[in-house]
Amino acid sequence: MNKQDLLLEIGLEEMPARFVTGSIEQLTSKIENWLKEKKISFESITHFSTPRRLAVIAYGVSTSQEDVEEEAKGPAKKIAVDHEGNWSKAAIGFTKGQGMSVEDIYFKEINGVEYAHVRKFTKGQATKEILPEIEHIITGLTFPKNMRWANETLKYIRPIKWLLAIYGSETIPFAITNVSTSNRTIGHRFLGKEVEIGTPEEYVTKLLAEFVMVNSEERKNAILSQISKLEEEQGWTIPVDEELLEEVTNLVEYPTALFGRFEEEFLELPEEVLITSMKEHQRYFPVKKKDGTLLPYFVTVRNGDHMHLETVAKGNEKVLRARLSDAAFFYREDQKTSISDSLAKLASIVYHEEIGTLSEKVARVRSITNQLAELLSFNEEDKKTVDRAAEISKFDLVTHMVYEFPELQGFMGEKYARQKGESEAVAVAINEHYMPRNAEDSTPKSNSGALLALAEKLDTIVSFFAIGNIPSGSQDPYALRRQASGIVQILINKEWNVSLTDLLRLSIRSIKEKGIGEKAEEELLVELLAFFKLRLKHYLQEQSIRYDIIDAVLEKNITALPALVKKASVLQTKKDASGFKETVEALSRVLTISNKAVENVAINESLFENDYETALYNQYRSVKLELESNEVSEEEFFDKLASLQEAINDFFDHTMVMAEDQALKNNRLAVMSKLAELIMSFANVKEIVTK
Numbered sequence: 293m294n295k296q297d298l299l300l301e302i303g304l305e306e307m308p309a310r311f312v313t314g315s316i317e318q319l320t321s322k323i324e325n326w327l328k329e330k331k332i333s334f335e336s337i338t339h340f341s342t343p344r345r346l347a348v349i350a351y352g353v354s355t356s357q358e359d360v361e362e363e364a365k366g367p368a369k370k371i372a373v374d375h376e377g378n379w380s381k382a383a384i385g386f387t388k389g390q391g392m393s394v395e396d397i398y399f400k401e402i403n404g405v406e407y408a409h410v411r412k413f414t415k416g417q418a419t420k421e422i423l424p425e426i427e428h429i430i431t432g433l434t435f436p437k438n439m440r441w442a443n444e445t446l447k448y449i450r451p452i453k454w455l456l457a458i459y460g461s462e463t464i465p466f467a468i469t470n471v472s473t474s475n476r477t478i479g480h481r482f483l484g485k486e487v488e489i490g491t492p493e494e495y496v497t498k499l500l501a502e503f504v505m506v507n508s509e510e511r512k513n514a515i516l517s518q519i520s521k522l523e524e525e526q527g528w529t530i531p532v533d534e535e536l537l538e539e540v541t542n543l544v545e546y547p548t549a550l551f552g553r554f555e556e557e558f559l560e561l562p563e564e565v566l567i568t569s570m571k572e573h574q575r576y577f578p579v580k581k582k583d584g585t586l587l588p589y590f591v592t593v594r595n596g597d598h599m600h601l602e603t604v605a606k607g608n609e610k611v612l613r614a615r616l617s618d619a620a621f622f623y624r625e626d627q628k629t630s631i632s633d634s635l636a637k638l639a640s641i642v643y644h645e646e647i648g649t650l651s652e653k654v655a656r657v658r659s660i661t662n663q664l665a666e667l668l669s670f671n672e673e674d675k676k677t678v679d680r681a682a683e684i685s686k687f688d689l690v691t692h693m694v695y696e697f698p699e700l701q702g703f704m705g706e707k708y709a710r711q712k713g714e715s716e717a718v719a720v721a722i723n724e725h726y727m728p729r730n731a732e733d734s735t736p737k738s739n740s741g742a743l744l745a746l747a748e749k750l751d752t753i754v755s756f757f758a759i760g761n762i763p764s765g766s767q768d769p770y771a772l773r774r775q776a777s778g779i780v781q782i783l784i785n786k787e788w789n790v791s792l793t794d795l796l797r798l799s800i801r802s803i804k805e806k807g808i809g810e811k812a813e814e815e816l817l818v819e820l821l822a823f824f825k826l827r828l829k830h831y832l833q834e835q836s837i838r839y840d841i842i843d844a845v846l847e848k849n850i851t852a853l854p855a856l857v858k859k860a861s862v863l864q865t866k867k868d869a870s871g872f873k874e875t876v877e878a879l880s881r882v883l884t885i886s887n888k889a890v891e892n893v894a895i896n897e898s899l900f901e902n903d904y905e906t907a908l909y910n911q912y913r914s915v916k917l918e919l920e921s922n923e924v925s926e927e928e929f930f931d932k933l934a935s936l937q938e939a940i941n942d943f944f945d946h947t948m949v950m951a952e953d954q955a956l957k958n959n960r961l962a963v964m965s966k967l968a969e970l971i972m973s974f975a976n977v978k979e980i981v982t983k
Contacts, residue, residue, distance in 0.1 A: 294355040295335070296460035298423070299492035301347035301477055302430060303454035309343065309542035311436055311449060313508070316341040316348075322429045323348050331358040332419055340496070340506035342545040344453075344481070347506060349492050353459070357416030364390050366408035369399050383408055420459055427466040430455075444469045454478060461491050480504050480545055483596060503546040503597065512541040515593055518549035519577065522591060526551070529580045530591055536571050543575065544595035551579070552605040556588045558616045561623055564703045565693065569615045572699060576612070622692035626704075631712055634687040641690070646759045647808055650686055653751065656802050658682040660747040663798055667790055668743065678740040681721035684709065685744060688722070702726040728778050735778070735785045742782050749775040750799040757819055758800075758809025776827045780853060784831075789852035796820050821850060832857070837864050840981045847976035858926040859975055866930065871937075873982040878940040879933060879971050880978045885949055886968035889961035899959040904946045908939040912967050919970075929974055936967070 300323065307315065320339040327334055327350060335352030366372060366386035374380050379394045387394050392410045399406045431446060438447035446469050457464040457473040466473055476488050477495075479502020487498050496506055505511045515537065519530050541547075558566065563586050570576035570590050579589040592608050594601070639651040647653070661682040665675045688694050688705035697704075706723035710716065717740055724741025725748050727733055736742040753772050756762070763772050783792070800813050800820075809816070825846050832842045841863045845856050866872050900906050915932045918924075924932070949964065951957045971977060 295352040296355060297492035298334075298350040298353045298459050299347070299456065299489065299495055300349075300426060300430075300464075301340075301345050301454075301456035301495075302452060303345050303456065303478060304448075304452055305450040306343045307450050307542075308437070309539045312341050312343065312346075312542040313538065315433065315435060315449065316346045316508075318433055319346050319429070320348050322432070323350065323426070326426070326429055327353070330422055330425075331360065331416065332356075332422070333358065341508050341542070342504060342506060342511075343543060344545065345477070345504075345506070347456075347495070349495065351492075353419060355420070356418050357422070359416045360412075360414040362412050362414075364410050364412055365400075365402075366397070366410070369406040369408065372397070372408040386410075420462065420464070423457075423459055423464045424466045426457065426464065427468060430468060442469075456489060458489065458492065478502075480596070483546065505546060508541055511544065511547055512537060515541060515547045515549060518547070518593075519591060522549060522551060526579075526589075527582070528587065528589070529582055529584070530577050531580065532577065533571060536575065536577065540575055540593050544593055546596060548594045548596060548598055548601070549591055550594060550601045550605055551589055551591045552609040552612070553589045554609060554612055554616060558620065559586060559588060561616070561619055562704070562707050564700055564707075565619050565623065565697065566616070568697050568700055569619055570612065572697070573615055574608070574612055576608070618696065619693070622696055626691045626693055626708060627711070629691070631684055631687050631709070631714075634690045635684065637690040638686055644755075644759075647755045648806070650689065652806070653755075654683070654686050656806065657685065657744075657747045657751050660751060660799055660802055661744055664743050664747055664790075664795075667794075667798075668788060670739070670743070674740060677715065677717045678721065678743050680714070681718045681725070681740055681744050682747065684714070684718070685722050685725055685748070728774075728781060730774070731777075735782045739786070742786050746779060746782055746795070749779050750795060751802065753779075753823075754796065754799040754816070754820065755803050755808055757823070758803050758811055758816055760809070760811075762819065762823070772823075773827065776824055777831065780824070780827050780831050783853040784857055787854045789854055791851040792824060792853060793817070793821065793849055793851065796824075824850060828853070828856070832860055835861070837861070838867065840979050841867070841975075844975040844977060844979040847979060848972055855926060859930075862926045862930050863975065863980065867980070867982075871934070875934040875937045876977050876980050876982050878937040880980075881944060882940060882964055882967050883971060883976065883978050886961065886964040888950070889965035890958050893958045893962040893965075895962045895966065896955075896959050899956055901956070902946055904939075904942045905960070905963070908936070908943040908967075909963055911936055911939045912963070912970065916970055926974075933971060933974060940967075 302319075316339045320337060324337050333354045334350045337348060337350045340347040340349070367380075367382045372380055372383035372386070379397075383394055383397060386408060387396060387410060390410050390412050392412060396410045397408045398410075400409050433448075435449040438449060439451075440447055441451040452469055452471050454477065455468065455471050455473040456475065456477045457466070458475050463473055463475050475490070476486055477499065478484065478486050479499060484502030484504060487502055489495055489498060499506050505514065516532065519532065522528065523530050566586060567578045570578050574590075574592070576590040576592045579587045579591060581587055590608075590612065594604055635651070638654060639649055641650045642648075643650045643653045658679065661678055662675070665678055670678065685705070688708055689701060691704060691708065693704050694701050702723040702725070706719045709719040709722050717738065720738055721736075721740040721744050724736035724738060725744040727736045727741070727745055736745050752770070753775055756770055756772060761770065783790070796817055797813075800816055803809065804813060828846060828850070829842055832845075835857070837860045841860055844863065845860045850856065895909070897906070897909065900909070915936060919929065919932060947960065949957065949960045951960065
């Protein structure tokens with residue numbers, strides 16, 4: 293079968309850098325799936341992207357679809373043929389629907405019944421006749437943000453300026469928004485020109501000649517190589533933030549790294565301010581000494597060649613100077629305001645119209661913080677620290693610096709608190725209470741910061757659930773999933789064995805006292821526990837815990853998370869050990885039959901009829917007493933349960949639980965119920981799949 297390469301390029305006005313990678317991955321996936329769906333074979337597929345183009349090359353695309361031969365099943369013979377041996381309407385309709393005739397019918401027996409069948413052969417179409425359908429793939433792409441232009445009805449990420457679509461050396465004919473396909477593309481906006489692409493294999497090299505590096509990985513590596521060269525030449529260290537590198541890669545078509553400088557007086561500003569000004573606002577890489585000290589230089593990446601780099605550097609220096617001058621002004625102004633003045637302003641800032649002001653939120657968080665400090669037995673000094681940190685935790689939100697740079701919330705709170713005479717522990721807790729800020733961030737190190745983070749996140753999640761603002765699908769505008777994951781990580785990392793259910797009840801009472809939301813407390817608790825179970829499930833999956841073990845430990849009410857994770861780890865470790873299967877089967881047998889127990893039946897030992905009943909009950913009491921009297925590890929807990937296996941099996945082998953005598957039956961079920969209660973305090977082992 294002959295093969296040719298397929299090239300598709302969508303030329304656009306500059307796209308937002310943050311959407312480029314996702315867009316090209318979507319296009320590639322859709323092209324690949326379409327080729328498979330159409331039964332058009334290909335060898336491989338690769339993609340290219342820049343701020344102005346999304347392109348895909350499929351290599352070795354066959355010149356026609358695969359021929360398809362398939363067997364179609366129709367009605368049963370007794371329906372297909374009437375009593376006189378003639379074809380029925382059902383048979384005729386079946387064959388017409390398959391594009392065949394009744395002469396093509398043959399019968400096959402399936403499960404003792406004969407059914408009409410036809411064998412259908414479909415000749416594959418020529419690929420070039422089908423390729424214009426790619427138009428619908430292009431118009432079917434989805435983006436986080438869309439726009440319309442001119443009089444067009446198509447909503448798209450940016451206006452389409454050109455369409456390059458060739459198969460082999462032939463143009464694939466179609467048009468979108470009055471832009472027709474051709475074999476021509478456009479080079480760099482300022483340095484390149486329009487270029488004709490003869491075949492897909494010329495695409496990369498011809499565009500490179502027009503100052504466009506279409507391979508994003510090659511652009512990224514070029515940037516890293518140029519930064520590394522600057523480090524070597526200047527004796528610098530240039531920290532490379534991966535997110536910034538990805539964004540810069542998607543901002544340029546022909547990268548050239550250069551450096552500029554700023555006045556040393558700006559180094560008096562906090563390092564976070566300088567780096568944020570450079571990275572977030574200008575997309576610059578900061579420069580440091582080998583010892584990590586910030587230097588008055590920056591590295592930027594130009595979308596162009598090496599010509600006139602000094603002029604480009606001066607232009608960037610001018611822009612950064614203005615940014616840093618503003619930052620310096622804001623920083624000086626913030627020094628004039630006391631913490632108490634800032635706190636007073638929080639009362640006039642609405643956090644959410646149904647939840648209240650920032651000042652009211654701080655009051656709730658402070659109350660929850662103090663209750664948690666009692667629950668976790670903090671000493672008096674730590675209680676005072678975390679109370680003060682909670683009281684002033686949001687004061688930096690009304691500072692000029694955080695207003696200008698919202699991403700510095702917490703960081704500036706720590707800086708300013710320290711400057712204004714607060715203790716080191718209080719200052720650190722103010723910053724840490726936002727942690728973890730993202731999936732890659734760590735949890736707070738200090739106990740005060742961790743406890744304040746718990747209180748703040750609990751109040752946020754419970755408040756929004758109370759007013760019915762619950763994440764659904766991909767919609768989570770208040771990042772409640774991330775904050776719930778943060779709570780899970782903090783409790784586990786700090787090994788705070790407090791019941792999550794108790795924490796949620798505590799926070800629910802706090803918002804109910806303030807009249808937030810109309811949901812009943814129990815309804816709210818059920819919703820919150822279901823929400824946290826999903827976060828816990830995700831956490832355990834990341835720890836490589838098997839799905840059935842996750843279900844087993846999450847079956848009961850969520851209490852202490854560190855213990856829960858350790859139980860899952862114990863089961864994961866022991867699942868392949870000798871005797872594990874037999875232990876789980878014995879414990880599961882107890883759980884199954886215990887469901888038939890009548891509530892509130894007291895165990896009467898005088899009703900035991902054999903030694904096996906007595907032995908099991910005595911061993912149960914011994915294990916229970918030992919677990920209650922001693923602090924045991926989760927592994928020891930499971931081993932204690934496993935020690936009951938022989939007694940359980942002997943009991944079932946020699947005792948009829950569901951006896952005809954009602955008193956005997958209820959007494960034996962009561963024993964099973966107590967034993968099940970003990971087993972369930974570890975996990976619902978019935979969920980575990982054994983081999």
